[in-house]
Amino acid sequence: MKNYNSDWLTFTLDIINSYDPFFEVPEQLSSPNDLNSLFKKHDLFSFKTSTFEDVLAIRTYRDELRALIQEENDSRLVEFLVQYESNSPMQLRLSTLGNGRFTFVYEQPDKAPLINQIFAICSFSLGKELVDYGRERLKSCIAKPCEEIFIDRSKNGRQRFCGKKCSNRFHVQKHRQRNT
Numbered sequence: 001m002k003n004y005n006s007d008w009l010t011f012t013l014d015i016i017n018s019y020d021p022f023f024e025v026p027e028q029l030s031s032p033n034d035l036n037s038l039f040k041k042h043d044l045f046s047f048k049t050s051t052f053e054d055v056l057a058i059r060t061y062r063d064e065l066r067a068l069i070q071e072e073n074d075s076r077l078v079e080f081l082v083q084y085e086s087n088s089p090m091q092l093r094l095s096t097l098g099n100g101r102f103t104f105v106y107e108q109p110d111k112a113p114l115i116n117q118i119f120a121i122c123s124f125s126l127g128k129e130l131v132d133y134g135r136e137r138l139k140s141c142i143a144k145p146c147e148e149i150f151i152d153r154s155k156n157g158r159q160r161f162c163g164k165k166c167s168n169r170f171h172v173q174k175h176r177q178r179n180t
């Protein structure tokens with residue numbers, strides 16, 4: 001069992017990939033509505049609604065984070081994530097598993113402004129993946145124009161595409177190039 005909400009990571013990846021050059025209009029986060037539907041999709045912040053300022057702040061966060069991931073600089077990446085998590089740091093809470101067994105679960109304190117909670121969740125979730133998998137497993141899809149960031153959890157660590165669709169597209173293109 002994961003000791004934190006698994007929706008946090010999928011939400012985080014959706015935020016990071018909300019700029020997608022694959023689409024004619026790459027910006028997928030244009031209004032508070034877009035952000036609110038991400039909340040709904042991942043069952044987070046159910047009683048909150050975002051503002052346009054939140055959207056702009058998240059875009060800045062996302063763009064800087066994407067650049068840092070591409071840059072492959074460990075210390076700058078960690079500095080960035082620590083700074084953004086510190087405004088609403090995660091807390092550990094003791095929890096029972098039943099039958100005399102216990103665990104600590106991570107909890108998001110509800111007091112900070114919404115935007116700080118979002119930054120903390122994203123920074124924490126990505127940090128957790130870096131701890132578990134290492135930075136080399138944080139990759140960007142190589143099937144241009146897709147630039148989707150994903151976590152390579154394969155055994156051999158050789159995943160190059162964000163998914164099957166991009167893998168197929170890439171190989172069809174290569175095949176065509178070979179035959180012209």
Ligand SMILES: [Zn+2]
Pocket residue numbers: 141142143146147148161162163166
């Ligand atoms: Zn892709």
